[in-house]
Amino acid sequence: QKEVEQNSGPLSVPEGAIASLNCTYSDRGSQSFFWYRQYSGKSPELIMFIYSNGDKEDGRFTAQLNKASQYVSLLIRDSQPSDSATYLCAVHHSGYSTLTFGKGTMLLVSP
Amino acid sequence: KAGVTQTPRYLIKTRGQQVTLSCSPISGHRSVSWYQQTPGQGLQFLFEYFSETQRNKGNFPGRFSGRQFSNSRSEMNVSTLELGDSALYLCASSGTSGYQETQYFGPGTRLLVL
Numbered sequence: 001q002k003e004v005e006q007n008s009g010p011l012s013v014p015e016g017a018i019a020s021l022n023c024t025y026s027d028r029g030s031q032s033f034f035w036y037r038q039y040s041g042k043s044p045e046l047i048m049f050i051y052s053n054g055d056k057e058d059g060r061f062t063a064q065l066n067k068a069s070q071y072v073s074l075l076i077r078d079s080q081p082s083d084s085a086t087y088l089c090a091v092h093h094s095g096y097s098t099l100t101f102g103k104g105t106m107l108l109v110s111p
Numbered sequence: 112k113a114g115v116t117q118t119p120r121y122l123i124k125t126r127g128q129q130v131t132l133s134c135s136p137i138s139g140h141r142s143v144s145w146y147q148q149t150p151g152q153g154l155q156f157l158f159e160y161f162s163e164t165q166r167n168k169g170n171f172p173g174r175f176s177g178r179q180f181s182n183s184r185s186e187m188n189v190s191t192l193e194l195g196d197s198a199l200y201l202c203a204s205s206g207t208s209g210y211q212e213t214q215y216f217g218p219g220t221r222l223l224v225l
Contacts, residue, residue, distance in 0.1 A: 032211055043201055043216040044154075051211060088154065092212070098144060098167050099214060103153035 023089030136204030
């Protein structure tokens with residue numbers, strides 16, 4: 001059973017702080033990793049993906065991947081109230097074209 | 112490019128009825144995946160179609176079925192609806208961003224079964 005685990009939260013951070021969202025996965029054959037943001041009542045929207053060990057930055061977002069520890073994280077710098085949403089981690093496994101999603105972490109950014 | 116479209120956006124049905132949901136992928140995308148999202152279970156994979164063929168299937172009963180047409184549009188059908196089928200049904204079309212296949216979601220169809 002391929003599993004993706006996320007802390008459900010909520011994770012509460014003040015405006016301007018760094019929010020750190022974490023995800024672990026069970027399948028060592030996993031190849032690429034995605035972060036989606038989902039606002040209440042809306043569909044998930046892609047933030048970024050990563051497939052190599054290390055960090056990948058896109059604006060205020062940084063994804064970090066450690067395949068040895070089977071761990072992927074998303075850092076949001078200078079958090080804004082508009083970042084308040086549920087963040088979904090998804091994993092793409094080798095040999096499959098589908099994604100396995102974690103249940104998401106709710107982030108609350110207070111003004 | 113236009114995004115993924117799904118119709119209808121909202122549906123109310125009663126137990127025992129059947130329902131058909133439609134998804135039009137992003138132009139040029141040939142793969143369409145369907146997911147069911149509920150508060151308790153999160154996003155669960157239903158099935159994936161590529162070039163009119165079902166390529167992968169999740170762990171759902173046979174009441175859930177789908178198909179894809181030659182223009183890549185896809186439909187999913189749920190027969191003999193149960194209360195537990197109330198959920199947000201999401202369609203995602205897959206395309207390549209750089210070297211990475213990436214899924215983009217439509218707005219979803221919210222189904223309520225009474």
